[in-house]
Amino acid sequence: MKKQDFINELAEELEVESQVTAETVLKDLDEWDSMGAMILIGYVSDNFDVTLNADDIEALTTFQSLVDKIGVEKFS
Amino acid sequence: MTQKFENIFIESIAACVPKNKVGNDNFSNLLGPKEIRKFERTTGIKERRYASIDTTASDLGYKAAKQILEDKKCESQITALIFVSQTADYKIPFTSNILQSRLGLPQNILCLDINAGCAGFVQGLSTAYALAATTSGKVLLIVAETLSKILSSEDRSTSMLFGDGASAILISKSKEFSGESNFNFFSDGDNADAIMIPEGGYRNPINDKTLNWKVDDKGNKNQGIHLTMDGPKVFDFTLREIPSSVDKLISEFNLNKDEIDLFLFHQSNKFIINQIASRLGLPKEKVLINIDRFGNTSGVTIPLLIVSDFDKENMPKKILISGYGSGLNWGCGCIAMHPKMTIYNLLEY
Numbered sequence: 001m002k003k004q005d006f007i008n009e010l011a012e013e014l015e016v017e018s019q020v021t022a023e024t025v026l027k028d029l030d031e032w033d034s035m036g037a038m039i040l041i042g043y044v045s046d047n048f049d050v051t052l053n054a055d056d057i058e059a060l061t062t063f064q065s066l067v068d069k070i071g072v073e074k075f076s
Numbered sequence: 077m078t079q080k081f082e083n084i085f086i087e088s089i090a091a092c093v094p095k096n097k098v099g100n101d102n103f104s105n106l107l108g109p110k111e112i113r114k115f116e117r118t119t120g121i122k123e124r125r126y127a128s129i130d131t132t133a134s135d136l137g138y139k140a141a142k143q144i145l146e147d148k149k150c151e152s153q154i155t156a157l158i159f160v161s162q163t164a165d166y167k168i169p170f171t172s173n174i175l176q177s178r179l180g181l182p183q184n185i186l187c188l189d190i191n192a193g194c195a196g197f198v199q200g201l202s203t204a205y206a207l208a209a210t211t212s213g214k215v216l217l218i219v220a221e222t223l224s225k226i227l228s229s230e231d232r233s234t235s236m237l238f239g240d241g242a243s244a245i246l247i248s249k250s251k252e253f254s255g256e257s258n259f260n261f262f263s264d265g266d267n268a269d270a271i272m273i274p275e276g277g278y279r280n281p282i283n284d285k286t287l288n289w290k291v292d293d294k295g296n297k298n299q300g301i302h303l304t305m306d307g308p309k310v311f312d313f314t315l316r317e318i319p320s321s322v323d324k325l326i327s328e329f330n331l332n333k334d335e336i337d338l339f340l341f342h343q344s345n346k347f348i349i350n351q352i353a354s355r356l357g358l359p360k361e362k363v364l365i366n367i368d369r370f371g372n373t374s375g376v377t378i379p380l381l382i383v384s385d386f387d388k389e390n391m392p393k394k395i396l397i398s399g400y401g402s403g404l405n406w407g408c409g410c411i412a413m414h415p416k417m418t419i420y421n422l423l424e425y
Binding site: 015031033034035036037038039041042045046051053054055057058 | 110111113114115117118119233307308309311312315316345347350351354
């Protein structure tokens, strides 16, 4: 999956209305909350077979930090 | 701990929920329309039932139990009554003793209350099986909760998740029933504070500040007598421990996963149930969900799921149950079902 496609699809899952990039900070989004975290964990688990826990979520900053956590090699 | 039982089975099961349905639109003080939509998508909860101010958990349990007793007329054969709840009638005396008289049960009976959370049905059922194995009579298990009465209406992390309900389960023994049932149990007291009512017990007795409202770092407001929950901690615990606890039960007792007809997980949250099911590689049709209609009713969820969603024309032979919650505490059971188990229609009170 291309990195930007991943970011766009995840933003859609999170129902984010603003434009997002790799540099967007998750916690700055109005839509980011505990339910958003659940959606993100499910999306990442289903698409990359990577299980994120609460500490991983707490440590996330930008979408790029999420890509790094999943593993950059998984993106084209 | 693990347990194995033979010749013990659930003879009948009933459930009762309050009439009053509370939809998500009642929580517009906490969540906007978009957040409510996301709440429904993730938790799966659309409505829950709330008991009226003068209805207790034991009232709901009484109704469910009475439905079984009026049909089976087996009062004199019941030698033990177990009441599982975190919302008992009084601090003293314990509720099962009150129900003994209310239900017209004999005085030569063992009455036992178990204060257990979302794993309460699994704990109560294994205790009932152990008692049934050593008595000639039947065991009546009642699991009942009115969690609506311990929630803060201004705490987003708890107030929308929980609902009220009760179930009664009659457990019997017969040499003619050859089915085997197995249980396993786990506890993690290090995380006792993950789900807690911090005040009102004797560690932090009620005092003149107990009813003061406190605000946490996420803006949730609670009094000391309200249920609090560390959502991320509980979420991590569930996904970390529950799939492996199910696998352990299956491997410990050499069970064949394909021979298990249905998997009944505690109805805590649809997202979590789906994640557990996916990690265990379970087909969707084997995993029942009713959280959309009743929310999380703590230990009541699994028996309520049997009453609300079992196909009476196509009874399963073997089911797997898994409960997990406050303590932290979790347990699983693989239960052989009696082909003539009676499931009563869901009652409303």
